[in-house]
Amino acid sequence: MPDNPLLPMIAQVFDQMPFNRLLGLKVTRFAEDSVEVCFNWSEQLIGNPLQQILHGGVISSVLDVAGGIMAVSSALGRLTDVAPEQLFARLGKMSTIDIRTDYLRPGRGELFIATARVIRSGNKVAVCRMELHNEQGKHIALGTGTYLVG
Template identity: 75%
Template structure:
């Protein structure tokens, strides 16, 4: 099976992760060039009740999730054919090595969109750049993540 044919399966796995479901994350875009995750504002995600803004940990988690999706996609593209068992094994070994989050503006909005692109992908490690915007296009945060993929 080609890597492109596996993209829906990868998105479904991330959509079904209990923590991602708790946050309300939904993979809404996924290609060789970019991954996209969306979620709606809800009171449970607030970090500052006075300002009603997203918790920084929620923002970091979302950036890490979208970066991880992109890293797995990048790793699979290095293979000509991918069997289901290989995909499951690779996803089981994938982990975040390091991630940096830069908080640019308060997390205000009704819907949030996180995107990721690959900066560099190797046999063992993939580096991605992630961004978080609200529904009005306000840039809330950016991140750089390094992922173990091999």
């Protein structure tokens, strides 16, 4: 089954969100079953200046973005022919209900990669599983997000 033609539009919306740009997030891979969001180390993202590690809020936010993209994709997966205005109207109604973040080790690295996949998607709610790794493959955090999609 070919990827949904809406995926590039969804990725572009997330890439252009001001907060995502502030964090330096970029959607680097996006398919119907998974997403990858990357960002580079920056001193502005430090949470503990003594240890020089990522702020926990940055980690949780990045996991939320990755999960949100997958939730949106799952909700719009059946649509293939929709005008951009309709897509943006639907996106505006979708939001995070709950997110849980488990911090596994300090956020150290030069490049960080968040991935997500859908665990369950219904008419109103989607649940996603997210992970954050550094460029060395060290598992920094994992999360579970619940998203309003309908």
